Amino acid sequence: MxxxxxxxxxxxxxxxxxxxxxxxxxxxxxxxxxxxxxxxxxxxxxxxxxxxxxxxxxxxxxxxxxxxxxxxxxxxxxxxxxxxxxxxxxxxxxxxxxxxxxxxxxxxxxxxxxxxxxxxxxxxxxxxxxxxxxxxxxxxxxxxxxxxxxxxxxxxxxxxxxxxxxxxxxxxxxxxxxxxxxxxxxxxxxxxxxxxxxxxxxxxxxxxxxxxxxxxxxxxxxxxxxxxxxIDFTEFTEAANGEEAREAYQRLKSSVRGRKILIGVDRLDYSKGLGERFESFSRFLGEHPHMAGSAVLLQIAPPSRGDVASYQQIREDLERKTGHINGAHAEVDFVPIRYVNRGYPREQLAGFYRAANVGVVTPLRDGMNLVAKEYVAAQDPEDPGVLILSQFAGSALQLKDALLVNPHSVEHVAETIKQALDMPLAERKWRHARLLASVRDEDVxxxxxxxxxxxxxxxxxxxxxxxxxxxx
CATH class of the missing domain: 3.40.50.2000 (Glycogen Phosphorylase B;)
Known part of the structure; x- marks a missing residue:
């Protein structure tokens, strides 16, 4: 050989x-x-x-x-x-x-x-x-x-x-x-x-x-x-069922006190559409005030390429948008966007994914995007979350049973967030089963x-x- x-x-x-x-x-x-x-x-x-x-x-x-x-x-x-x-x-x-x-x-x-x-x-x-x-x-x-x-x-x-x-x-x-x-x-x-x-x-x-x-x-x-x-399907699903993932799951669930969780995990990059994502979530909160206090967006975005000016600019823009949105929609006991500028071990991320009701993967352009596949692999098949996925991510060609969106359209993504949070269990299960088969069969x-x-x-x-x- x-x-x-x-x-x-x-x-x-x-x-x-x-x-x-x-x-x-x-x-x-x-x-x-x-x-x-x-x-x-x-x-x-x-x-x-x-x-x-x-x-x-x-x-x-x-x-x-x-x-x-x-x-x-x-x-x-x-x-x-x-x-x-x-x-x-x-x-x-x-x-x-x-x-x-x-x-x-x-x-x-x-x-x-x-x-x-x-x-x-x-x-x-x-x-x-x-x-x-x-x-x-x-x-x-x-x-x-x-x-x-x-x-x-x-x-x-x-x-x-x-x-x-x-x-x-x-x-x-x-x-x-x-x-x-x-x-x-x-x-x-x-x-x-x-x-x-x-x-x-x-x-x-x-x-x-x-x-x-x-x-x-x-x-x-x-x-x-x-x-x-x-992704490495076997390794990741084992991690999602491990002790560290269970602890991360419980930590996140207990912190939101019964609210629905949306999660995004992206390297801090202008190609990931984070600004548009935040604006879409803000639009959702404004159009559905009865749900405004019932859902939290957790965005994990580790910094990268800090020596490049455009990356410094995207970080400043996101911090400004987060402050504006939280200022407009927060309550004394509730902050709608949790914006975290650090990375986490994959075992903990698997627990966070499993805890989230909606995975939001909305890059403006991406070669593949494995976060979408990790989110699917981490879900409980008996009560799975819903994947919102950009039509401009490479993974959209395989994960056709996700809710595919145009990330440039704030209105479209906001409407899809509402659809995902309202989706009945039966539909969530059949969508997840089809997504899971693709992630499992076409692994790394x-x-x-x-x-x-x-x-x-x-x-x-x-x-x-x-x-x-x-x-x-």
Whole structure:
């Protein structure tokens, strides 16, 4: 069996036995694949160094080998805070108004990808499979090819892929996409993002896309497919039934004193639609005064990317909106929005999800959004909550029995909140049963097995055209 080399911006170190906290489902799946394939996970350590040396910090924990490098402060500023998160991230989430084009950002992005390639190159053996992750490292495969790597290489993009007209606003966009075509497999979260990519290579590059969505490029066949990511269903449901989750459940339930609970859990990011969500809840409270004191919105939003100005602005805006809404609707013993700027271990989140009558997942644009799937997995099948889900989240293609909403329409979301809170038990149960089947059957292990099979060239579905229905 070939070894698997996973390359990502950051590396998730396996938890030592008995360590506090929990790893995310992606880390669990990749660690499982790495153990199975005797592989290595390579990436940035998250630490800065005064001068880049390319020194590899090799560790082995719980059967998984990791290799990390430190980056210079200028690298972090230009590659990570700059091109990755001030250029590509907003553009890929359709926020061209927030997209910054700076030559230094682009140069830093290419420099760090070159440094990644030089550092990982000695670790790659002839029969290894190389699996690169996300928008931070789009050109890495091309750089490795230039350095003589002939291995099978694949890229999985966790974010959306923008429409052609938006992508064409990016300087040197064709060069970036051409570098991606040096991979053997290109994976996207949904068929929508896949179709946007295929449209680009046809219209902007004049390439032929075959019936199976493969692309003929420089005498090679590049497979492009949708691989919808899932959660670690078994691990998460076990966590939801554990002692820590039960304590979190009781803590939240007792604090609201019989009121209905709506919950949102999102990284603090403009793509998550938190401002629109708060306005929708305020609209609901204003239009249904008889219910105004009976429902609480708990919004957990850990800060992220604090060095980027747009993230500082979204935090200030949300704090202002929270104060305004709570000032308008609060009573001496009741605050309608609980806005928490910190993260919680997944075991506690599972308990909070289970306690919530409504899960509110309303991003303006999202590659997949696993919070929606975690909320479904955490519910009591005999008394499940209701999932409100943005039609612009990748997960909406699979979770069709959620209450799908347009997050830009405050009125629509407010009406849907009322529908969710009023939903009878029978409807809640049949909706949840169908959602649960999707979350269980298309979990993160299924996702990584499908991708690795395609990467190894053993994918029986590689020649089958994909449709929205197939991805769903």
């Amino acid at each position: 070939s070894r698997l080399i996973v390359i990502s911006n950051r590396v998730s170190l396996p938890k030592a036995a008995g360590a506090a906290g929990a790893q995310g489902g992606l880390a669990v799946a990749l660690n499982s694949a790495l153990r199975e394939h005797r592989g290595i996970w390579f990436g940035w350590s998250g630490q800065e160094t005064a001068e880049f040396t390319g020194h590899l910090d090799m560790q082995r924990n719980d059967g998984v080998t990791t290799a990390t490098i430190d980056l210079e402060a200028q690298d972090v500023d230009e590659y990570y805070n700059g091109y990755a998160n001030r250029t590509l991230w907003p553009l890929f989430h359709y926020r061209i108004d927030l997209t910054e084009y700076d030559r230094n950002f682009g140069e830093g992005y290419e420099r760090v990808n070159e440094r990644f390639a030089d550092s990982v190159l000695p670790l790659i053996e002839p029969d290894d499979l190389v699996w690169v992750h996300d928008y931070h490292l789009l050109p890495l495969g091309s750089i490795l090819r230039d350095k003589g790597v002939k291995n099978r290489m694949g890229l999985f993009l966790h974010t959306p892929w923008p429409p052609t007209r938006l992508l064409a606003s990016l300087p040197f966009h064709e060069r970036l996409v051409a570098s991606m075509l040096e991979y053997d497999v290109l994976g996207f979260q949904t068929t929508e993002w896949l179709e946007s990519f295929l449209h680009y290579v046809q219209k902007e590059m004049g390439l032929k896309v075959n019936l199976d969505n493969s692309i003929d490029y420089k005498g090679r066949r590049v497979v492009a497919r949708a691989f919808p990511i899932g 292990q299924h996702w990584r097995e499908q991708f690795v099979r395609a990467l190894a060239g053993n994918d029986k579905d590689a020649g089958v055209p994909q449709t929205q229905e197939k991805a769903a």
